Amino acid sequence: MPVSPHPVLASSGSFLITPSVGLMIWTLLVFVASMLLLRRFAFPAIRDALDRRQKSIEDAIDTADRTRVEADKLLAEYRERLKEARVQAEEIVSRARKTAQEQDHEASEAARERREQLLEQTRRDIEAETRRAIAEIRDEVTNLTILATEKVTRKTLDSDDQRRLVEDAIGELDFSALASEN
Template identity: 50%
Template structure:
C-alpha cells in the first residue's frame, strides 16, 4: 500500500500543469530581465574596468623596467668611457715619463710620479662621480616606480627611506674594486 501511495504522489510531481508552467515561465522571464538590466551589465562593466586597470598597470611596469634597463646601459657606457679615458691618460703619462727618462733620469722620475698621482685622482674622481650619478638615477627611478605602482605621492621621510633601501640593495662592489 505504501508503494501505491508513493507512486500516486510522484505522479503529481510529473504532471504537466499549464497554468503553473506559464506562471513559472513568466516569473523566470521577469527575474531574467531584472538581473540582465540591473546586475549583469554593471557587473560586466566592473570586470572590464578592472581588466583595463590591470593591463595598464602591467604596461606601466614594463615601461618602467625598460627605462631602468636603458639607464643602466647608459651608466655602463659612461663607466666604460671613463675607464677608456683613464687608460688613455695612463698611456700618455707613461709616454711622457719615457721621454723624460731619456733626457734626464731624475727629472723624469719626479714628473712621472706627479702625473701618475694626478691620473689616479682623476680616475677616483670620475669613478666617484659616476657612482654618485648612478645612485641618483636609481633613486629617481625608484621614486618614479614607487609612485606609479603605489599610485600616490610619498612624503619626504618615506622617499628617503625607500631611496636608502634601494641603494643599499644595489651591489656597487664591482665599481669600488675598479677604484682601488
C-alpha cells in the first residue's frame, strides 16, 4: 500500500505542548456534560443498588441470627420437655411396676389365704371324719363285744341295757390314740 505523506508536515514538535484554547473549552464542555449526565443517571442508581444489596445482606444476616437464636431456644425447650417426658415415663413405669408388685403381692396373699382356708376346711373335714370313724369303731366294738359276750354266755342280752353297760365300759377306753395315729 503506497503511503502518501500529507503536504502539511510540521518538523517541530512544539505544537505538542502548546495549549489550544478551543480544545480546552471543548474539553470543559464535554467533561461538564458527562459529569452532569453521570451524576443524574448513573451514580445514584449504582449507589442505591449497592446500598440495597448491603442492606439486604445485613437483613439476611440479622434474620439468620434471629432464626438461630430461636432455633436454639426451641431446641432447649424441646430438650427440657424431652427430659420431663423421660422423667414422667420413668415415674409411670415405676408406678406400674409398684402397682404390679402390689397386685402380685395381694394375689399371692389371697391365694395363700384361700389355701389356708382350704387346708383348714380339709383339716376340719378330716377331724369330723375321724370323729365319725371313731364313733363307728366304738359302735362296732360295742356290737362285737355284745356278740362276743352272747357267744360266751349263750344268753341274749337285752339290747338296750346291755348296750348301755358295754358302752360305759368302752367309754372308759381311750380311742383318741387311733385319731392321733392318722
